[in-house]
Amino acid sequence: MYNALEKARQVYVLKSYPTDDVTFDMTFKIQNAEVASKDGWETNANLANNVDYDGAPDVHALDLWHWEFKAVHAYQTISNLPDGVYTLTAMARTNGADMCYVYAESGGVEYKEVVVGGGDTGNPWGLVSVPNILVSNGSPMEIGLKGKIDNTWFSVDNFTLTLLRELTDDEKLDAAKKNLKSTIDAVDALNTTKNIGEGV
Numbered sequence: 187m188y189n190a191l192e193k194a195r196q197v198y199v200l201k202s203y204p205t206d207d208v209t210f211d212m213t214f215k216i217q218n219a220e221v222a223s224k225d226g227w228e229t230n231a232n233l234a235n236n237v238d239y240d241g242a243p244d245v246h247a248l249d250l251w252h253w254e255f256k257a258v259h260a261y262q263t264i265s266n267l268p269d270g271v272y273t274l275t276a277m278a279r280t281n282g283a284d285m286c287y288v289y290a291e292s293g294g295v296e297y298k299e300v301v302v303g304g305g306d307t308g309n310p311w312g313l314v315s316v317p318n319i320l321v322s323n324g325s326p327m328e329i330g331l332k333g334k335i336d337n338t339w340f341s342v343d344n345f346t347l348t349l350l351r352e353l354t355d356d357e358k359l360d361a362a363k364k365n366l367k368s369t370i371d372a373v374d375a376l377n378t379t380k381n382i383g384e385g386v
Contacts, residue, residue, distance in 0.1 A: 200268060203352040210349040212272070215264050216329065219345040221248050227330070229260040247277075250331060251339035260342070261330030271350045271357070272319040274329055277311050278342045279303060286333025286340045288314040293325040293361055294368020298332070301340065311343075322353060322361035 192214075199210040213219050217226030227248060250260050274290045280303030289298035299316045321327055331342045353361065 199349065200266075203268070203270065204349060212267065212347045212349050213345065215267060216345050216347055217262055219347075221246055221343045221345075224248070226262050227260050228262060230258055247341045247343035248331070249339055249341050250333075251335060255334065255336040257333075258335050259330055259332040261328055261332075263326050263328045264347070265326040266324075267321050267327055268349065269322050269324065269358075270352050272321060272327070273348045273350060274316040274319060274345065275348075276314050276331075276342050276345045278314045278331065278340065279311050280333070280338065280340045282333065282335070282338040282340070285335070285338060286331060288316055288330075288342065289332055290316050290319045290327055290329045292319060292321045292327040293323070293365040294372070295320070295361075295364045301331075301333075303340075311341075320353065320357055320361045320364075322358055323365065325365070 196214055199212065202210075204210050218224075221227075223246070229250060248260055250258055272290070274288065274297075276288050278286075278288055278301040280286050280301050282303050285303070287298040287300045289296055291297070297316050297319045299314050301314055302312060319327070329345065329347075331340055333340055
């Protein structure tokens with residue numbers, strides 16, 4: 187019965203918008219949001235799925251680390267989201283000092299929140315919230331963890347995604363401008379790389 191009701195809810199929230207201070211839980215769009223394994227997550231560094239806090243065999247998290255200085259990230263891309271304003275949250279920790287952040291990127295715009303850390307074993311797990319993420323024109327959303335590692339580690343677990351409301355007209359215009367700027371910047375970067383390669 188629960189599965190049928192949840193399926194019906196998912197169909198509804200994909201075609202509707204919250205009203206009267208009600209929000210829609212869209213976490214079902216994240217593959218393996220609870221990080222029960224490494225499934226659904228990509229990375230450019232060493233990625234472990236370990237028994238983590240409390241030594242419980244059924245409690246897992248993504249542990250991201252590297253033995254040398256390197257910019258690293260773990261991520262996945264979510265598609266077919268309704269346009270709107272979102273909040274992303276995750277539980278995270280690190281033994282680095284302000285070296286990593288939880289992020290969401292959509293339409294070429296990155297939204298992020300730094301993970302507070304420090305010490306040999308890192309700070310205790312903390313909730314990290316990334317608010318006011320704008321999704322427009324059906325743009326996909328990339329989510330995950332980024333940072334700079336120098337023989338340090340990050341851990342992240344239990345992602346959630348919440349649709350807060352529909353975009354206002356001003357937000358739609360702002361998102362369109364940011365999307366256009368992102369496209370122009372990408373073309374400029376490509377042309378610069380091409381010119382350097384050709385010795386221009």
